[in-house]
Amino acid sequence: MASIFPWQNLAYKQLQQSYEQQRLPHGVLLTAQSGSGVELFARNWGQFLLCQNQTSSEHCGRCKSCLLFEAGTHPDFHWIERHEDKKQISIDQIRALTSQLHETSSLSGWRIAVIYQTEKLNANGYNALLKTLEEPGSNTQLLLLAEQRSAIPATIISRCQQYNLQATDNQQVLNWLKQQSTDHNDESISFALQVSHGAPLDALQWLQNNEQDSFSQFLELLSDVYYGRQTLLSLSDCKLVEPYQLLKWWEFTVSMMIKSRHIRFTSENKSLQRAAELAENADERLLFRLRDNILFQLKELREGIALNMPMQLDDLATQWSKIRQA
Structure with a gap:
């Protein structure tokens, strides 16, 4: 073959x-x-x-x-x-x-x-x-x-x-990722595929580049802004990854927060648990609105539309800061 x-x-x-x-x-x-x-x-x-x-x-x-x-x-x-x-x-x-x-x-x-x-x-x-x-x-x-x-x-x-040619057999993809990433455990590989929305090559890149560390830093930054420990500027000016990847991580986090309000996560992955914690006091209506806005920005970037990213990220950061309910 x-x-x-x-x-x-x-x-x-x-x-x-x-x-x-x-x-x-x-x-x-x-x-x-x-x-x-x-x-x-x-x-x-x-x-x-x-x-x-x-x-x-x-x-x-x-x-x-x-x-x-x-x-x-x-x-x-x-x-x-x-x-x-x-x-x-x-x-x-x-x-x-x-x-x-x-x-x-x-x-x-x-x-x-x-x-x-x-x-x-x-x-x-x-x-x-x-x-x-x-x-x-x-x-x-x-x-x-x-x-x-x-x-x-x-x-x-x-x-x-x-x-x-969609990779629909999740177990087949996980087995392939395990063969390519022998230095990662099953939980890390499973989370990589999840954060990559089931795209095998994106998941492999995540593992090979050890993107979990940068993602954890981003999630910590989201948490600090959420609880008022950091200013909005620290989020809108984030330089951990390029803007498109940042938006993908943000959309994933918001989606996991929404999901955690309806089902209990059984995974011990710390990132998923942090997303569930953030969701406890979040306004679900505003979460959906934020996710829709992030998805729209991603669509614009994929279509080659030039965006003023500092302004767009500042707007999303403002929306994020208002999600937590008193």
Whole structure:
């Protein structure tokens, strides 16, 4: 099996079966949350198709095609994503891709295109993509990567074979994390996956970077502001991590506070216990409002919208300071 993750094996085998039966679709929609490794899956599958000496299950890694692929210079593999300074994938990018896909294959094989974060296309981009899906040319495959299937127009979905690469088997993911992080105990690994909202690669990064220490400091800061031991400025000016990660931790903490008001935590994890303690005297209505505001800020940042983060964090800190009931 190719170098992919355990939760992706079934989809990979199904694609291989379609390939062996010469029924490979021109369009493939791969959905999975960020941090699930869908990019690696797409690259591995692309290299397999382009390989000139492939085995029944993986690329050889030695042929001219594989060497070009691994050097990032394969002329028949195209990776499309939003430019860093743009909010969306432009129609010009799709038009250029369409033109490239209609050219003769440089190595007389497949032509592969990956569109990363397909949700970033606008209406015109989707229309251009639709035409490409309808008339892709022979030995051409488009891999559309997306976090949410619901964000993709039905006209696009109907022309793709769909695979859900979400890591839904929690025990499988925990076992994989244990193999990758032998110096962490089961409780630490379980909490890493929880704070990462089930995203295995995010959880692995959490463990490898020992982010628990920084998170504990952040939680202590939240607690100090909550009880009036620290000023709002200490929270809005927090430099423990970059703003996006800070917001993710904050949202997780608030969500755990809400959850603890309805179920009793059995975990002995100190962070979860601290969240439950903070929730005891919190206004649940204000907790929900704060979480909604944090989620909105995260959505804006993911979409590439420039925010005045000091002002946004100051506003959230003010909301946080008002949550505790007398």
